[in-house]
Amino acid sequence: MTDTNQPAASSTAPVVRFAPSPTGYLHIGGARTALFNWLYAKGRGGQFLLRIEDTDRERNNPEAVAAIIDGLTWLELDWNGEPVSQFARAARHRDVAHAMLDAGTAYRCFLTKEELDTMRAQAEAEKRQPVVHSPWRDRSPDEAPKGAPFAIRLKAPRDGETVIDDAVQGRVVFPNKDLDDLIILRSDGNSTYNLAVVVDDHDMAITHVIRGVDHLTNAARQAQIYSANGWPIPKFAHVPLIHGSDGAKLSKRHGALGIEAYRAMGYLPAALRNYLVRLGWSHGDDELIETPQLIEWFDLPAIGRSAARMDLKKLEDTNAHYIRSADNAELLDRARDLLTLYSGDFAALIAEHDPKVMRGDVVLARNVRALLPGVPDGKTLAARFNTAGWNQFAAAIPGLKERAKTLPELIDGALFLVTARPLKFDDKAAKLLDAESKLAIAALIPKLAASTDWTPSALETVVRQHAEDTGAKLGKVAQPLRAALTGRSVSPPVFDVMAVLGRAEALARLGDQAA
């Protein structure tokens, strides 16, 4: 139903954008900002645009652009149209700056770098705020030396206040006396960030600017540029930043990793989205929220104003839920993809991390080294899963996914499928295989071999019967079996393991340990 009485702003679908600068990878805070934008647009039939803020040529690098695009793609945040390069729009930015000059809302400033430095130094010496008041605001350009370089500055209001009516932060007031005449066009003729952002957002018809609070003061300056041009100001929504575990700004030390690191650690995109959106946004007591529901529920006013801290444990728990409910085929595909991503040596991965680090990918690397000494990296491991292996992996997934919090843990659980006889045993498994256990295995082998049916339930019947006959507890029989079959003390149910391995391989592995 269309209500024709609705004001234009609320009856038109929103247009939002994610505008990262390509200085590094897509970090977790940026990913969350992108997610918020994406959810907002998706829930309202709007558009989600991508713009690369690459006006700083010296810091621009194509690899970073690729990393951002890869990250968004992996997170399954799709955008409308082609990514816009801000640098490609430089001519338009220049035009606007000159138009502002003509309109009298901007002026030429001939202050040199040195003059600026001394002004700031002097302000500091006098304990004044280093707000630059360019004398050229009121001087005629004719007074400048012929051909002297100049920057173009916004003629910002000096009295009154600039108000940002922010969807998250509320009404934020900035006294204009604290905002100096910012440079909109550098003396080399290139636009500065604030002008470029305003011109692009205006030209792209952005209705809602959803970004990190670190841009809040920029919003005031940008609002002045909008006003100077007589353009409508979009709705701002400045979302809090994500902090490290000690409350300080997220740094590498805190795991301010690029999104690709979370991928490597084996998190599912849907799980990461769920976790990320809950960091700062809530919907009552709901925790696990599927994406379609998220799209329906997400809204700006429910975003909190305080910074949140990353909690990997909770991410892990969320991920475990998503793995358990994931489609088996999808899980297998993702596990397979992940292995090809592990192109580096497992040895290097292990060396990089403290022995106490329990990250999924690191643990997997350690276990591969222990159990499969001949497998140096992910590619080789993937190759070990020949067609039969992948089929076995697929068959084992229902049991495996109950036990895995992350994808590498899932793969880790499947390692027993590709270990070659004679098996290597981890410490606990070796301990389980004492003389008594080996005798028990030897006694069990003929009974298993006699089973006409090689299915979990048939095998379970055989083993239970054997336990009953010998008066042993089921655990007493099952644990050595598990050790002999997998080389470890932990695995999916042993009967499933035997079934997946197949009659010949299972009996052979047991035979190796029989006394």
Next chain:
RNA sequence: GGUCCCUUCGUCUAUCGGUUAGGACACCAGAUUUUCAUUCUGGUAAGGCGAGUUCGAUUCUCGCAGGGAUCACCA
């Protein structure tokens, strides 16, 4: 330092003046289980401090303290 923002269990959060302050993760204990995990039961744990408004403040106002963001011809 100026400006702006924030402050409920260890962490993420609910609460829109009256609740035994709720949930989730983590942690602890127990039950189930062939291991592990799942699942289930129970438990420990919170409104920074000080005023004010009010019959009544976690909730509204002010102050203080603490934390954060930002102050470039970077983005």
